[in-house]
Amino acid sequence: MSIIEVKNLCYTYGKGTPFEKTAVNDLSLSVDEGEVIGLIGHTGSGKSTLVQMLNGLIRPDSGQVLLNGCDIWSNPKEIRKIRFKVGMVFQYPEYQLFDETVYKDISFGPKNKGLSENEIDEVVRKSAKFVGLSDNLLQQSPFDLSGGEKRRAAIAGVIAMDPDVLVLDEPTAGLDPLGRDVLLSQIMQYHKERKNTIFIVSHSMEDIAQIADRVMVMNKGRLEMIDTPKKVFSQIDRLESMGLRVPQITKIMLSLKKRGFEFSDGILSVEQAFSEIVDLLKKEGKI
Amino acid sequence: MIRDVTLGQFIPSNSIIHKADPRVKIVLLISFIVLIFCAFNFMSLALVTAMILGIIILSDVPVKMYFKSLKVIIVIILITSMLNMFYGTGEPIWQFGFLKLTLSGIYRAVFVTVRIILLILISSCLTFTTSPTDLTDAIERLMKPLKVFHIKVHEIAMMMTIALRFVPTLLEETDKIMSAQKARGADMESGGLIKKVKSMTPVLIPLFVSAFRRAYDLAMAMECRCYQGGDGRTRMKTLHIHRLDIFCIVFTALVITGVVLCDIFIVPII
Amino acid sequence: MSYISASNVKFSYDEKGKNVLNGVNLKVNKGEFVALLGHNGCGKSTMAKTLNAMLLPKEGVVYIDGMDTSDDEVTYEIRRNVGLVLQNPDNQLVASIIEEDVAFGPENLGLEPKEIRRRVDNALKAVDMYEYRTHAPHKLSGGQKQRVAIAGIIAMEPSCIVFDEPTAMLDPNGREEVMRTIKTLKEKGITIVLITHYMDEAVLADRVIVMDNGEILIEGAPESVFSQVNLLKKHSLDVPQATELAYKLIGVGIRFSKMPLTAYECVDFLEGVLS
Numbered sequence: 001m002s003i004i005e006v007k008n009l010c011y012t013y014g015k016g017t018p019f020e021k022t023a024v025n026d027l028s029l030s031v032d033e034g035e036v037i038g039l040i041g042h043t044g045s046g047k048s049t050l051v052q053m054l055n056g057l058i059r060p061d062s063g064q065v066l067l068n069g070c071d072i073w074s075n076p077k078e079i080r081k082i083r084f085k086v087g088m089v090f091q092y093p094e095y096q097l098f099d100e101t102v103y104k105d106i107s108f109g110p111k112n113k114g115l116s117e118n119e120i121d122e123v124v125r126k127s128a129k130f131v132g133l134s135d136n137l138l139q140q141s142p143f144d145l146s147g148g149e150k151r152r153a154a155i156a157g158v159i160a161m162d163p164d165v166l167v168l169d170e171p172t173a174g175l176d177p178l179g180r181d182v183l184l185s186q187i188m189q190y191h192k193e194r195k196n197t198i199f200i201v202s203h204s205m206e207d208i209a210q211i212a213d214r215v216m217v218m219n220k221g222r223l224e225m226i227d228t229p230k231k232v233f234s235q236i237d238r239l240e241s242m243g244l245r246v247p248q249i250t251k252i253m254l255s256l257k258k259r260g261f262e263f264s265d266g267i268l269s270v271e272q273a274f275s276e277i278v279d280l281l282k283k284e285g286k287i
Numbered sequence: 288m289i290r291d292v293t294l295g296q297f298i299p300s301n302s303i304i305h306k307a308d309p310r311v312k313i314v315l316l317i318s319f320i321v322l323i324f325c326a327f328n329f330m331s332l333a334l335v336t337a338m339i340l341g342i343i344i345l346s347d348v349p350v351k352m353y354f355k356s357l358k359v360i361i362v363i364i365l366i367t368s369m370l371n372m373f374y375g376t377g378e379p380i381w382q383f384g385f386l387k388l389t390l391s392g393i394y395r396a397v398f399v400t401v402r403i404i405l406l407i408l409i410s411s412c413l414t415f416t417t418s419p420t421d422l423t424d425a426i427e428r429l430m431k432p433l434k435v436f437h438i439k440v441h442e443i444a445m446m447m448t449i450a451l452r453f454v455p456t457l458l459e460e461t462d463k464i465m466s467a468q469k470a471r472g473a474d475m476e477s478g479g480l481i482k483k484v485k486s487m488t489p490v491l492i493p494l495f496v497s498a499f500r501r502a503y504d505l506a507m508a509m510e511c512r513c514y515q516g517g518d519g520r521t522r523m524k525t526l527h528i529h530r531l532d533i534f535c536i537v538f539t540a541l542v543i544t545g546v547v548l549c550d551i552f553i554v555p556i557i
Numbered sequence: 558m559s560y561i562s563a564s565n566v567k568f569s570y571d572e573k574g575k576n577v578l579n580g581v582n583l584k585v586n587k588g589e590f591v592a593l594l595g596h597n598g599c600g601k602s603t604m605a606k607t608l609n610a611m612l613l614p615k616e617g618v619v620y621i622d623g624m625d626t627s628d629d630e631v632t633y634e635i636r637r638n639v640g641l642v643l644q645n646p647d648n649q650l651v652a653s654i655i656e657e658d659v660a661f662g663p664e665n666l667g668l669e670p671k672e673i674r675r676r677v678d679n680a681l682k683a684v685d686m687y688e689y690r691t692h693a694p695h696k697l698s699g700g701q702k703q704r705v706a707i708a709g710i711i712a713m714e715p716s717c718i719v720f721d722e723p724t725a726m727l728d729p730n731g732r733e734e735v736m737r738t739i740k741t742l743k744e745k746g747i748t749i750v751l752i753t754h755y756m757d758e759a760v761l762a763d764r765v766i767v768m769d770n771g772e773i774l775i776e777g778a779p780e781s782v783f784s785q786v787n788l789l790k791k792h793s794l795d796v797p798q799a800t801e802l803a804y805k806l807i808g809v810g811i812r813f814s815k816m817p818l819t820a821y822e823c824v825d826f827l828e829g830v831l832s
Contacts, residue, residue, distance in 0.1 A: 043698065043728045057466050080472055088470040095460075096467040098492035108489065112472030143496065147597065157471060174725050176596040176754045178793035203729050206798070243730060248757075248820050249798040255824040261831055270798050274805045280831065287810055420654055452653040455695040504648035511609060511641040512662040512709060513633050523660035523673040 002030040003197050004054065004086075004165060009063035011049055023049035025221035026063070031197060033164075036188075038212030038229065039201045042243045046221040047201050051167045054199070055086035067165075084113045087163030091170045093154035097142040102133065102153050105142050109161040127159040130190045132182070148179040152186070159190065167199040172207060180204075184211060206247045209233060209268040217244070230266035249273050297418045302347035303531060304416045309425035311532040312413055315539050319409050322546055323402050331549035332401060338542050339409050348415045356411040357404060364403055372396040423447040428526065441517025449505070457498065464493045558623065560717060560748050561585040561608060561639075565617035568603055577603045579771035580617070587716070590739075590749040592762035592779075596793055600771040601752045605721045608750065609639040622716070637666060640710030640718045644725050646702035647694075655705055656681065656690040662713040673712075680712040681705075683745075684738050700731025704738055717748035724755065736761065756783070756795045760818040767794065780816040799823035806830075 011024045023046045031037055041047045052058040053065055056072050056079040065072050072082045087109075090096070099105040103124055110120045128138060131152035137145065142153055155171065171187065172180040188211055191198055202208050208215055209229045216226040219242045225232050233239070233246045236254055240246075246254075253267040253276070261280065267273050281287045299305075304312075319339070326332040343353060357364075372392045381388040417425075427444030434440055468489045469475065475486045561583060568578040577600045585591050595601045606612040607619050610626040619626040621635050643649055652658040656677050663673040681687040684704040694702055703723055710718055720739065724732040736758055743749050751762060759765050759779065766776040769792050775782055783789070786796050786804040796804070799817045803826070807813060811830055817823035 042730060052466065055470060057469060080474060083470055083472050088467075090463065090467045090470070093467065095497055096464055096471075096489075096493050098489045098496075108468075108473075109471040112474065161472065176793075177795040178596050181793070245729065247798065249802065251820045252799060252802065252823050252827070255820070256827055256831070259824075259828055261828075270801045270805065273802055277802075277806065277827070277831075278809060281809075281811075284831075286830075418654075420652065420657060448652055452651060452694070455693070456647055459695070501648045504643060504645060505651070507611065508641075508643055508649040508706075509651060509661075511611065511636060511643075512713065513636050513665040514661070515633070515665065519667045520664050521667050521670065521673065522664055523657070523670055523677060525670050 001033060003033040003068060004029075004031045005064075005066040005069075006030070006054075007064045007066065009050070009053060009065065010061045011053060011058060012061055013049075015061070022221050024053070024060075027218075027221070027223050028063075029216065029223060029226060031199075033197055034195050036191060036198045036200065036211055036213045038208035038215040039199055039218065040203070040205065040208060040215060040244060041218035041224075045218040045242075047218050048169060050218065051088065051169060051199060051201060054165070054167060055088045056082045057088070080112075084109070084161045085163055086165045086167065087158040087161050088167045089155050089158045089169060089171060091173055092151075093158075093171075094147070094150035097150060097154055097157075100141060101139050102128075102142050102145070103138040105153060106138075106157045106160050109157055113161055123160045123162060124156075127156040128153075130159055130193075131156045131186055148175060148183075151175070151179075152183065155183075155187075162194075163196065165197045165199070167201075169201045170203065171200065172202065172204065180207070187211075205233070205245055205250075209247045209250070217242070228266075229268055232266075233268065234266040298348050298352065298415050299418075300347045300416070302345055302416065304342060304346040304412065306531060307535055308526055308528055308532045309417050309421040310429055310526060311528065311535055312417060313422075313425055313429060315535060316409060316413050318539060318543065320406060322543055323405050323409075325550065326402075326546055327550050328553050330553050331546040332398065334542065334545050334549060336401065336405060339405050339412075342412055343408060346412050346416050348412070352415060353408055353411055357407055360403070360407060364400055367403065368396040368400045371399050419451045420448070423451065424522075424524070425526070441520070445517075453501065456501075457494065460497055461490065461494055464490050464497075559584040560587040560589075560622055561750070562620040563604075563607065563614075563617065566604070566607060566614040566619060567616040568600075568607065568612060568614050576615075577771050578607070578614070581768075581771070581773055583766070583773070585717075585748060585750060587748055588743075588746050590743045590751070590761070590763045592759035592765045593750060593752045593768060594754060594756075594759050594765060594794060595768035595774075596754060599768045601768050602721050603771075604768070605641065605719045605750065605752050608717075608719050609641050610635045611641065637713050638715050638717060640713060640715040642703070642707055642710055642718060642720045642723050644722045646699060646706050646726070649706040649709070650694045650702065653693050653695075654690075655686065655692050655694060658694065658705060659690075659708045659712050662709055666713065676712045676714065677708075680708040683711055683741070684708045698731060699727045700734040703727060703731065703735050707735070707738055707742075711742070715747070717750070718742065719750040719752070721752050722754070723751075724753065724758065732758075754794070756797050757819075760797065767792070779818055783818060784816040 006027060006029045009024055009027045013021045013023055027050065039047050049058060053060050059073060067082065067085060072079065097105050099108065106124045106127060107120045110123050115123065133149065133152055133156060137149065142150060145153060168187065172183055175183065184207060200212065212229055214226055215229050215232040217224040217232060217239065224242065233250045234254065236246050236251060247268060249270050250267055253263050253273050257263045263276050267276065322335055326335050373386050373388060374392060377389045377391050379387040379389050423444055427440060430440045465475065473486060473489055475483065563581060563583040566578050566581045567576050569576045581604060593601045593604065603612065607614055607626065608621065610632045613627050621639055624631045624635055626635055650658045651661050659677045659680050660673050663676050678687065681690055684707050686701060686704050686708060689697065689701065694705060697705070724735050727735065739749060739751065740761065751758065753759055762779060764776065765779050765782040767774040767782060774792065775785060775788065783796055783800045786801060789796050797818055799820055799822065803813050803817050803823060813826060817826050
């Protein structure tokens with residue numbers, strides 16, 4: 001059953017002014033419960049606008065966003081409730097931290113949701129654990145944490161609302177390779193336990209290839225493709241014409257295939273590439 | 288969206304008012320303001336009005352922009368003219384209880400209204416035709432003599448420049464933080480005034496933190512670019528007084544003379 | 558003599574605190590392009606700031622073109638010669654008109670207006686932003702803003718530019734624009750120190766230096782540094798996927814004449830091996 005369904009969504013910025021710009025144009029899609037969707041597209045392709053329409057931060061000019069089959073704008077006064085069901089982590093989320101302690105900051109969302117003290121305590125500790133923040137950090141000021149810890153505290157603040165759909169806008173931007181790997185594995189661990197739907201926006205094709213069940217590609221406000229990473233990243237020419245790249249390993253293997261070697265399409269990891277090359281070498285008796 | 292707000296009121300064009308030296312424009316604006324309050328009779332007021340309307344036509348800025356700036360203060364105009372109307376001295380021509388309408392009251396109301404309108408029009412004209420950067424630049428140069436009194440003219444101007452530069456950036460940032468907190472269920476629309484002010488804390492604190500961070504970065508970037516304060520600093524753009532500016536000054540001087548003559552030789556009404 | 562010569566540099570942010578730099582020795586020749594790699598907190602940004610006298614070493618010395626950075630007399634001479642481009646392009650721009658921002662540096666140097674104009678125009682042309690000279694910075698993309706910040710440094714006509722993670726906050730297009738700019742600066746003979754944690758940027762350098770824990774871990778030509786895949790992975794650094802694949806293939810007995818760093822090199826080499 002699809003948890004989110006988007007029907008003919010359109011949104012234009014600055015309507016009627018000289019700065020008018022169509023950000024999302026007649027976009028439809030359907031996402032199943034428990035899927036991890038990777039969202040790619042270059043800057044200005046409408047990704048951010050789309051994800052902000054999923055939790056009702058932006059109201060579409062036309063079209064519908066259905067959450068569990070209900071239009072989220074059927075009752076505009078209740079739109080705040082949607083934000084607890086569709087959690088949104090913005091780019092550089094550490095810049096939204098504000099409270100005296102990490103604990104209080106994480107509990108901001110659950111408090112707005114109207115949970116009781118006991119419930120809040122439980123969700124705060126649970127979500128801090130998900131992102132790997134130890135208990136002794138909870139009583140510190142968020143501004144004393146290191147860069148990576150701040151990022152994780154901010155993400156915990158959204159996870160604490162226990163959303164059915166979690167949207168992450170470039171969660172690894174600005175992190176170093178270690179911070180990136182740790183954060184991604186924590187998100188995937190969380191996904192495994194909570195089994196909710198995740199949208200992840202990223203410029204790193206390597207990351208997307210690694211974690212997404214399906215990849216959606218946006219270009220000029222439209223949905224260009226939505227398919228498995230394997231199929232999407234095989235279409236290297238089409239992606240490059242939209243100013244997007246594919247993971248380096250995929251590119252290497254596709255170029256070799258073009259030159260007449262028998263490899264499968266859309267190889268996404270070094271391990272897979274390695275084993276296919278070794279198989280070929282063995283077949284030809286070279287090793 | 289907040290970020291669509293354009294800063295300042297500058298409307299680019301190629302009119303002679305745009306081209307005039309910003310220093311000259313500021314000085315002339317000040318003399319016009321003085322002049323507006325020195326017009327004591329209808330003749331001199333008409334002269335100033337004609338002059339200002341002429342400038343407005345020359346400024347090549349859509350008239351509706353001027354109306355827009357007047358709209359903001361329409362309430363003030365109405366209240367002050369009402370008050371003046373009923374505070375005149377002399378023979379009442381209409382009376383209702385303690386409200387006395389006199390001829391001198393009507394004259395005063397007309398004078399005050401026209402003066403405020405002229406004031407707004409001529410000041411808007413300056414901001415419409417001069418970019419904020421030119422304006423700060425001109426203010427810095429005009430205030431230079433104040434250095435004698437140990438006023439940090441360069442520092443003040445630098446602060447204004449940086450403020451102008453960062454207003455759009457911080458507006459955009461506010462927008463982003465507000466969205467992020469709304470996404471965490473923050474309620475910023477409903478509730479009374481106190482609740483609304485309280486609900487801004489999650490926006491204001493991150494904004495301050497970000498402003499401090501930016502200030503730290505910018506200070507470092509400025510030092511890296513050899514900034515050592517105003518001493519020994521030169522400017523790429525130098526301002527020169529052109530024939531146009533001299534013409535403007537002379538013309539304004541003539542109008543001032545005209546107004547003074549009118550004031551002296553025509554008997555003031557009030 | 559080397560253009561930059563740092564010997565046994567130690568630094569800590571507070572008196573008793575742990576050393577962020579722990580005896581770094583660094584030599585960079587005139588016109589060289591050096592990439593400084595390492596994960597966050599390894600001391601690479603701190604090292605960058607000692608190169609233009611923004612920070613002074615607690616122990617050890619840094620010489621720039623023979624000038625000691627701890628000598629007050631030459632602080633501004635050093636800053637004019639060694640420009641520093643920072644991570645966040647937004648926080649480096651001072652004025653609300655691009656050309657006036659680029660003029661900020663030369664104005665501080667007290668140059669003649671005509672000379673400033675010439676330098677500003679040249680600098681904006683060098684980063685390909687000349688058409689935007691009268692625009693406001695907040696309307697530009699991240700990559701464009703960073704190029705304007707670079708122009709602001711170029712206008713001081715430095716002989717060396719240190720880039721402190723200039724692409725960390727940019728999208729792939731912006732990163733490419735900035736890297737292209739850096740390459741043209743290198744061709745003009747400007748000495749470049751690029752601090753980054755993107756390996757695909759580091760492979761463009763003449764020499765790669767990997768830092769860890771305030772010390773230099775390894776240094777050498779990109780091919781030789783990146784061939785030490787295990788060591789880099791142990792210090793949680795990325796290796797280009799092309800290099801990683803080659804590394805694995807070496808393990809099963811394939812011989813590489815030269816370690817491939819880019820997709821093209823890898824494809825060409827594998828074609829040879831496979832056919």
